[in-house]
Amino acid sequence: MLSLWRNMTTQERRDAKTGYLALSPWMVGFVIFYAFPILATFYFSLTQWTLVDPPVWIGLDNYVRMFTRDPLFVSSLKATTLFVALSLPLKLVLGLMLALLLNLKIPGMNIFRTVFFIPAVISGVAVSLMWIWFLNPDTGVVNTLLHYVGVQGPYWFWDLNWALPSVAIMSIWKVGGAAIIYLAGLQNIPAHLYEAAEIDGAGKWRRFWRITLPLLTPTLFFQLIIELIDAFKIFTEAFVITKGGPLKATYFFLYYFYEEAFRNFNMGYASALALFLLVVIMGCTVFVYRTSGRWVYYEN
Amino acid sequence: MKLLFNRKTMTLISVLLLLIVSIGGAAAQDPVTITWWTLASAESPEPAIRAVVEAFEAEHPNIKIDVTIMAESAYGDLMNTTIGAGEGAPDIAYFWETPWLPHTLDITDRLEADPDLSRDDYFEEYFNNWAVYNDRVVGLPFTVGANFVMYNKDVFDDAGVDYPTADWTPWDYIEIAKALTDPDKRRWGGDRPRGPFRAIWRNIGATKPYSDDSTTVEGYINGPDAVAAYTWLWDLVDSGATPTPADIEVLGTEGTGPVDLFIAGRLGMATLNNGHMITAANAGVNFGVVPEPHVPGNERFVHAWALRASIWAGTEHPDEAYEFLSFWAGPEGQRINMEIGALMPSLPAVLEDYPDAEADYFQGFMGVLNATQTAEWRATHPCWRGAVIRAVSDAWDLIMLGEIARDEVQATLDAMVEPAQAALEECVPRLGG
Amino acid sequence: MRIDDQALSIQQQLRRSGARRRRQRLVGHALVYAVMIFLALLFMLPIFWMASTSLKLPREIFAWPPEWIPSSPQWGNYAEAFGKYPLGRYMLNSAILVAANIIGGLISVPIIAYGFARFEFPFKHVLFLLMLSTMMVPGHIKLIPMFWLYQKLGLIDTYWPLILPAYFGNPFFIFLMTQFMRTIPRELDDAARIDGAGAWGILFRIIIPLCRPALTVVVVFTFVWVWNDFLEPIIFLRDWDSYPISVGLAFFQGRYSVEWHLFMGATLVSIIPILVVYFFAQKHLIGGLASIGIKG
Structure with missing residues (x-):
């Protein structure tokens, strides 16, 4: 490490010092708010801990159980992965499409921007309770409307095939939050590029593919990672609405973690689960991060 | 010097000193503060909780109640966190999870010695299932469900x-x-x-x-x-x-x-x-x-179920805590909640006075309270x-x-x-x- | 001269096609409005149902056939909800928490992001990934250690646990801001450097003004998150008068049933401040590089 420092030029060293200085608040926060709890969690994951009695050291037993004889671990991982695969692409594409619409410069757009943002501001429990009602197979709005057009709607949250998509639909309803971030990203595409392309006779479609999309890749990269993390952490919907059912169709990983930690008083095992999820998301993130050099364009 | 410390001044100073000492003595008898976590609900709404505190403090000027009123939906998380951290527990709370029970104070002897309250005052099934654990009394059943x-x-x-x-x-x-x-x-x-x-x-x-x-x-x-x-x-x-x-x-x-x-x-x-x-x-x-x-x-x-009201094993004031617990989960406290909220007390003598007690449906309800509980x-x-x-x-x-x-x-x-x-x-x- | 000619001919071309373009734009606008209104109605259905529920009597809520517009709207439900719990006070508490968090975010996030976006230093990528990893930790896992720590520091029943983290940079915002700063051309930095600006001068004079859309996102999202945060206030606060609105709303979910009409009404009222702030903040979402005619 020292030799690394020695091999740097004066300018590089000055840059590095400024960089570290800029990062210093985060580093302090990292140690207090993250490193400390994570290290504690790691310790707990090596123990049997009921919360009530002091933790008992059991080495790697929790991890051995997780990987060799826990069918719930496998099924909850499967449900979570399915959810990520279903909701992530939908949210990325629909969020972008909505942002492009909201970016049109026509009168009254600020009202639409507010309207589409509303779903994203209502807190988890209220939204869940409302969707419970909304997708009620009997009296819910959706099935009532379907009934008017002669379609028998599914049982949604209590349908083996529809439970997971129902949760995904809920998350898509909140796409207005993602759209705002796209919208902010769209603002950093210099207007003169569009002007130049228009003069060159490029149509709207072409301008989107040649200018908007490439210059939006830093925002897309951000959204991809954030939505990935978010999707893996799906919890509230299972907690409030489905309780993991039916037949464990929505028994998501974090729901399993929560049940183990606070209902089954198995904090040691729950800690191992939490750390495993951390590693999985981290793996996906590193993968995306590694490939980003090939498809993310930064100005410089 | 003489001018400053004449006899009068000396007297004044000694009186002042005496006053300070006596105030200090009074301070040593400051009221004991009991911390209490509870939940606001339709049966036991916030005004009823305040009324319980007020009535208790009027009866016991030497005990102050520091009440925290919570929403039910995260109470379990909070209790688990507190127990897990081993810090920051209140003197009195609901201990509705069985695994929490090792952290409750055994009040068997205190209840036995209590001249105003006995286990027989409660519905038998409710007391046996919700207040007793491993043959010791770990709390009092608050309300019936x-x-x-x-x-x-x-x-x-x-x-x-x-x-x-x-x-x-x-x-x-x-x-x-x-x-x-x-x-x-x-x-x-x-x-x-x-x-x-x-x-x-x-x-x-x-x-x-x-x-x-x-x-x-x-x-x-x-x-x-x-x-x-x-x-x-x-x-x-x-x-x-x-x-x-x-x-x-x-x-x-x-x-x-x-x-x-x-x-x-x-x-x-x-x-x-x-x-x-x-x-x-x-x-x-x-x-x-x-x-x-x-x-x-x-x-x-x-x-059936009851809310188990218990004292934290680590309380510094077990006597005062028991005083309050037996007030709150005893006839007085449950009656206040019944009158202000719509609580159904776990004490038959108090439940009889329920406003709707004569109603046909209420009689049907009373009929199940003595049946054996799956609980x-x-x-x-x-x-x-x-x-x-x-x-x-x-x-x-x-x-x-x-x-x-x-x-x-x-x-x-x-x-x-x-x-x-x-x-x-x-x-x-x-x-x- | 040649360039001027070209520009002139382009202008003429544009003028000639002006009328047709205007007509096209009109049709295009109508189409866009139609799509937007349809989508908006779709998105608003659940909100509309919440509003409708908030004006019903308890026994009407689940009646069949459902009534979209209550025949006798119970406006008193709102008064009842606000009379039952000090929701006004709770909204004020939330506003205080939001303000404190926003200030923390606006101070810490641009500085930290600037470090990631503009400087090269050993272990930068590792640190960046570490920062991202802090977002992957489930909130529940941190509860016990953090509760223990705050208890030791005597900060339970104060707002500090709900405010302090913002001053050390929220990873979501740091990431967003870093991505945003990376799209700002370095030529702008260089120009300022030639004018004698130091590293911090460039940040405050050049970069932060150009980050207005991203800073707006910080403000709006901090508002939403702090306003809705439920778990942490429950764990760290004790005083009835200190609760934020999220906790106040939870009181409507009783032991045995939800007071749907009151809950929906109170929830709707509680989001109004966020929407008002967002409505006025969004003009800052529009801006950034798009609005200044720099030549790349």
């Missing part, structure tokens, strides 16, 4: 069906539900149970889901009586006289029951509780109360709630969804033995028997 069947008289009259009586059987229930169901009015006859091994299970004859020594599930979750109970459930689902799980889950929050459908007149009968009973009465529903159906010859069970077993077996129920929930879901045939019930339950046994064996060494 119980499940029973509420039936909407208007729906029965409309369908021309006789009201149910206490001697009805589970199969009567299905027949009555069928007779009440009216698809045109979007009306169902009755609801479905919300979990296995509750009262109706035991009433059909099913025993506990695993052996008393917590070693085996074989022959319990898949025993002949359990099969009979699940088959009854299958018949109920098959009858089409009940709302689907989606409707039940959807309308009852936290699985407590479809009170909203019942009030809307779209459910002829529903297994609800005393909280729902008050809601329905306030909404002007014309209804009656009967115990859950049971098979003649079998003992009658009731699914007698559930409350002391954390492994059922936490681990085993999760392993057997697939069988439940399959029947609820109508995914299996009637003669597949036995095989489905047999398939649950292995995961349930594994869950039991994982859990028991951790949480005890």
